[in-house]
Amino acid sequence: MNDFVYRVHPAINIGRVGNSEEYLISPETPAGLPVAGSGETVGGLPIRPADGQTITSRDIRDRNGALKRQAARFRIYQYPRPAGPETYPYGGDAESPEGGGEGTEIVIGSKVGDRTVTDIVWTVHLANKKANGYVLENPNLAPDEQIIDGYDDGMTPPLRNLALGNDPDNARRLRQLVIDPGPRTISGRAREVVRFDRRTLASYWNGSQRKELPSYPKSYPDDSFPELYTPQGRIDTLGELRTDGKGRLHAIAAYGRACAFTGSTPLLQAVDNDGWFDDTGDGPVSAVLIFDDGSVQDVHGAWVVMTDPSYAPQTLNVISLWDDIYDSWVRKLGLAPQVFDGRFLADPKPPKKPYKPFFEDQLLPIFRAAALQRWNTNLPKMAVQAHDAVGRIGAHDDPADTILSGLGFIRNPNNRSEDNVGPPLMPLSLGDQGRAFMSVTLTQYFFLKQWDRGREGFRPGAVNLGPGEYLDRAVLTCCLGGRFSPGIDMTFIVRQPELYITDWRASGSGPFRIRPRTLDYESAQASQPFLSSGWIPLREGSGEGAEPGDTSKFMALPWHTDYNSCAMHPTSPNTSPPGQINAPTLYWSWPAQRPVAVYVADEVRLDREGGPVLGPQRFSVRGFGTESTNPAVQGRYQHYIDFVRNWFRVGTVIQGTAIDPGAGGPFPADLFLEVESRMDPPNPPPWPNNQVGPIPPYEAL
């Protein structure tokens, strides 16, 4: 029996669209949090492929001003096969909950015993099934229900594009509505570019060799719809693959295009636009190691998601995608019995021990995230002061001496009626569909409760993750959680245990991996669509795994409309129960991922002592076409189509230390400023924006 197991990390990784041919590597450090060796510069910055360093402001765009795409970088790690049931973190249990820090990266040239790795063959299959998916704004749901409820009891929401039939597995409908370039393989060290376009042959690893699939039934929008409205060009690819000098995989997103197949279909909806495609996608990533003795080693695979740009990469979400996924794994998949064994271990009976969260990993992110929201929102000064005080909470502070003493300002997720109570309960962001306001996850709240017990309730250090485990967490920490309506990177399905490889201990896959459906590529025929309608939650058979395109199909179509409209909202379209009068006040949707109000680096001035003085706040999305006298629709384009045309002009909010002299920097580390915007100014007023008029529907052009 092999003494080792091999895994691709991160288990889930994110690529991001851009309109440049050039690309960056998406962040591999956690947004907003300290990073060893980086001085004051916190995590979340993308990485330059050329030298592996994190970017500065001049790297965001290419020389023509186009926004660079982002690649999801994947690596392979080797773990000693555990003697007993595997724990998480690897080697972590009640006795040593910090984990063992295991995992060795394997690259081309690595020695494994007396063998040498001579090649790594990667297979990736991206697809976009959004147009064949189900609507997100499900008319069958009650106001307090969530999107997942639409899949309960054997139901599904209505399909998108019902005009093309009501059977999601109808071959004609699949061919018309699913963008499927087929799988692609890549190997070696930085020697080729493999595109998910029509011209590049589909190929896969068949267990013993790379095999081409000349008859694979690829499908792109213009195969079925010769008349397309293409404001930014045709969708002729879903991205590309490269490898670096060590054989690591770079899976690079496409160009952020959207097109409409009826030529004049207006964009009127925030999340469900029939007649439209975009070029995001997702799919499985698998790999094999080839050794010098001709032997082959399978590697447990991963999943890549291609999605929106990240316009504030270092702004940490109070509830990140990691927090949501970790919470689900803790409570539903037995990830960490030292934390949760059916109930949270606050005061368990001996011999079990109360779980003491690690300050740096399990508490600090909540505090830091709260403080960082000010850079993307128009919080008033007094609220900024309070948020700053939360951000200053340290491991050595007595919780009773801090601003969060007693957790008086934290919305309690165990009391669902608090979902409808606004400030001063925090977070001050809108919640999931069906919930007016957002709450921390149950696991986060448990950690906070333990912390609030005093110094004996938590430990000051950090979890000792292995490097692969660190990547799993870091990349997802840079993404949005908490408000999946539907979200930006991934959505509500990440909370469903049936999405994942649940036998992660026995299979050796390790946690957080989406279960890929076994695909018989040998059976692919040119005359038949290869992919089906695929995975949906809460179904018998859901555990058979996901096909390419099965996670992104639950996102907005196109992504642009959702991004544009999710600036500030009343609690509607979330619930606004009787007696709840927050409706006329606006709150933020996703401020950490979708900046609303920003400070512009170019407008920072120096005071007499040489200290920086911020200029006025600006809307992140601003300029011609965004103006409105109604606060409810300010800071966004009044016509969705204008965001499709201008999304790449939006600036990026980064830390002052990463701002180059050409953009006015560097600035102190505690400033997060917008750079590289191609938009024009008006100014947002400070929150609370209220007394708003009725929100008009978007007008067709």
Place this chain on the structure above:
Amino acid sequence: MSVEWNQALLQKHLQAAVDLELWTIPFYMSAMYSLKDPSGMPYRLIQSVVYQEMLHVQLAANIANAFGLAPKINEPVYRGTSIPHLNFDLDTPNPTTFFSPYSAEIGPLDLERLNAFCLIEYPEWDTGGEPSPKANIEEYGSIGEFYTALAIGANAVVARDPDSLKGDVHQVNVFERFYSGFSEASSPIPGQPTTQAMCITEGGFAGLAQAMGLLAVITDQGEGQVQGEQAIPTVFQNTADDPQPDDSHYTKFKLLRNARPARDDAPRDHPWETYPLIHYPPDDPRAVEQREAQERLRHNFRKFRQALEQLFASGELPQSFGAEMATLGGNIRRCWQLGAVPTF
């Protein structure tokens, strides 16, 4: 002996106004934080009143500064049944005959506190007479009479010397965006909300008109209503985060008093459930913890009063003000969680 209005007497009244408004905040907040469920209507209604009392402190201080007084933030005293500046014996009928028993001591939300809330906010029915100035503030029969006298005094002082009122003196403006209607109504340009509606920006008679507007906000929202039990005029209503923006403080508290369960031992998870008060022997470690929490609150409240005083003496928000204010809420809640009464 008859007393005549002058700047010093007016300033004395303005200091009393600040004292009175401030007094209500720890009193109401403590009762609010004794409730376990922040989503229940009792909690949320009291919270909406607390927010408006904070606004009233700001407005009273703005008027005081305009008349040359940077107000002191004195330590409030919560003892027996002594509600500042209220002598219920001067009212007919005496409201304590129906809002009884009541207590002016810090405590959980119970009948004694709710009765006190109603007494504080009890509206004055206008008798048509003009109150004469009183050197001893305690001699006013009600808060309504006190504020009426204050308004008369302000007019008298400005009439004698318009320069006694100056604009833009250490004005504080942190709540305006919660009152969009007032911002619009106060604007010199129709349809264009002013950003200075809750400040006195002018001197002399123009400033006096602004001061009268700020006094009207205080009296129409809460203490000192002189028109009986009335809805808050639209322009003075909170447009951002009040569950019942048209209801005055008295209406809200009376509603709570009438809705309150007959027994204090409200069932678990009920919106009226309060943290239990627990008495430990003095040397019990839990009693020590209680005392530490109380001392922490006293310490932070002292710091906060200093910061507030600094704010009204300068018009500039001290760097730590927002944090210090928010911390008090956690400190109060912490006391209740440990079974101790908050102390200020």
